[in-house]
Amino acid sequence: MTMELNILGTASQLPTANRNHGAYLLRWEGENILLDPGEGTQRQCVKGGLSVPAIRTICISHFHGDHCLGLPGIIQRLSLAKITEPVSILYPGEGEDFLKRLLSCSDFHQTLTLKLLPIPPEGMVFHTGKLRIEAIKLKHRIPTFGFRIVQPGGFHFDKEKLAAAGIKGKSVGILQEKGELQTDRGVVSRESVSKPVPDRVFAYVADTAPGKHLKPLMSHADLLLCETTFMENERNLAEAYDHLTTGTAAKAALENKVSFLIATHFSERYRDTRVIEKELREIFPRSYAAEDLTRFSLVLKTKILHVKTIRKSNGQAT
Numbered sequence: 001m002t003m004e005l006n007i008l009g010t011a012s013q014l015p016t017a018n019r020n021h022g023a024y025l026l027r028w029e030g031e032n033i034l035l036d037p038g039e040g041t042q043r044q045c046v047k048g049g050l051s052v053p054a055i056r057t058i059c060i061s062h063f064h065g066d067h068c069l070g071l072p073g074i075i076q077r078l079s080l081a082k083i084t085e086p087v088s089i090l091y092p093g094e095g096e097d098f099l100k101r102l103l104s105c106s107d108f109h110q111t112l113t114l115k116l117l118p119i120p121p122e123g124m125v126f127h128t129g130k131l132r133i134e135a136i137k138l139k140h141r142i143p144t145f146g147f148r149i150v151q152p153g154g155f156h157f158d159k160e161k162l163a164a165a166g167i168k169g170k171s172v173g174i175l176q177e178k179g180e181l182q183t184d185r186g187v188v189s190r191e192s193v194s195k196p197v198p199d200r201v202f203a204y205v206a207d208t209a210p211g212k213h214l215k216p217l218m219s220h221a222d223l224l225l226c227e228t229t230f231m232e233n234e235r236n237l238a239e240a241y242d243h244l245t246t247g248t249a250a251k252a253a254l255e256n257k258v259s260f261l262i263a264t265h266f267s268e269r270y271r272d273t274r275v276i277e278k279e280l281r282e283i284f285p286r287s288y289a290a291e292d293l294t295r296f297s298l299v300l301k302t303k304i305l306h307v308k309t310i311r312k313s314n315g316q317a318t
C-alpha cells in the first residue's frame with residue numbers, strides 16, 4: 001500500500017527557469033487527485049509521464065493564480081479524452097465567479113460531466129472511492145482551504161485469537177458487524193480478537209499564516225505537503241502576506257507529529273532550495289524541499305519514503 005505524491009511544480013507567485021507554478025498529483029488507492037493546478041500543469045504532467053485523463057478529482061485551495069491558472073488546460077484535456085465518469089472539483093464557494101470564468105475562458109467542445117463542489121466557509125467533507133477528503137479552513141488573504149485526505153482505518157482480525165475463542169465461519173461476519181458475539185465461552189468483543197489499523201493521512205497545507213488552525217489539518221499526517229514560501233530571515237514578509245517560513249512550517253510539523261514534511265511553494269528569490277531543506281531539517285529532520293517533477297512514494301506499512309525524478313524525455317504517460 002503506497003501513497004504516491006507527484007510534484008509538478010514548486011514555485012509560488014512567480015515561476016522560475018527551474019520551477020513551474022505549483023501543482024501536485026496524488027495517486028493513492030486507485031484515485032488520481034490533482035491539487036492546485038497552477039499555470040502549465042498540463043505540460044508538466046506530460047513531462048512527468050503522468051496521465052491527465054486519469055484525473056477524476058481536482059482540489060483548489062484558493063483562487064490566487066499560482067493555484068488555479070492551469071485548470072482550463074486540464075479540463076479541456078479531460079474533455080478531449082471524452083471521459084464519461086464525472087470529474088469532481090472542490091473549490092472555495094466564495095470564489096464561484098473565478099471558477100466559472102476558468103471553466104469558460106476559451107472555446108472548446110465540452111463533453112465532461114463536472115461535479116462542482118463549492119466548499120462553504122466552515123469547510124466540508126467529500127468521499128471519493130476509498131478516501132475521505134476534508135477541506136479545512138486556512139488563514140490567507142482570500143478564502144483558502146487545506147485538504148486532509150484520509151484512508152479510514154479500522155481493524156484486522158487476529159486469526160489465532162479468533163481460533164482460541166472458537167469463532168469461525170459466519171460468526172466472524174456477525175462479530176465484525178455487531179462488535180460483539182455471544183459464544184459458549186461468554187461474550188467476545190471485536191477489540192479482544194483484533195488489532196486496530198490507524199487512519200492513513202495525506203495533508204496539503206496551502207498558503208496560510210501559522211497558527212492553531214493547522215492542527216486539525218496536519219495532526220499525525222503520514223505525508224505532509226506544506227507551503228514554505230520564505231526562509232526565516234524573511235519572516236516579516238511571511239507575516240505581511242500570510243505565509244509560512246521554514247521555521248513555522250517545520251515547528252508545526254514537529255508539534256503535530258507528522259511523519260514526513262515535503263516543502264513547496266518557494267519564493268522566486270531562492271535559486272537553490274537545498275538551503276531551505278537544511279533550515280527545515282534543523283527543526284524537523286524528516287523534511288524535504290520538493291523539486292519539480294519528482295515523486296515521493298511512501299510505503300505505508302513500513303513508513304519508508306522513496307524519492308525519484310519523473311522527468312521524461314519522450315512524454316509517454318505511465
Ligand SMILES: [Zn+2]
Nearest residue numbers: 012064066207
Ligand atoms: Zn500561492
Ligand SMILES: [Zn+2]
Nearest residue numbers: 062064140207
Ligand atoms: Zn495565495
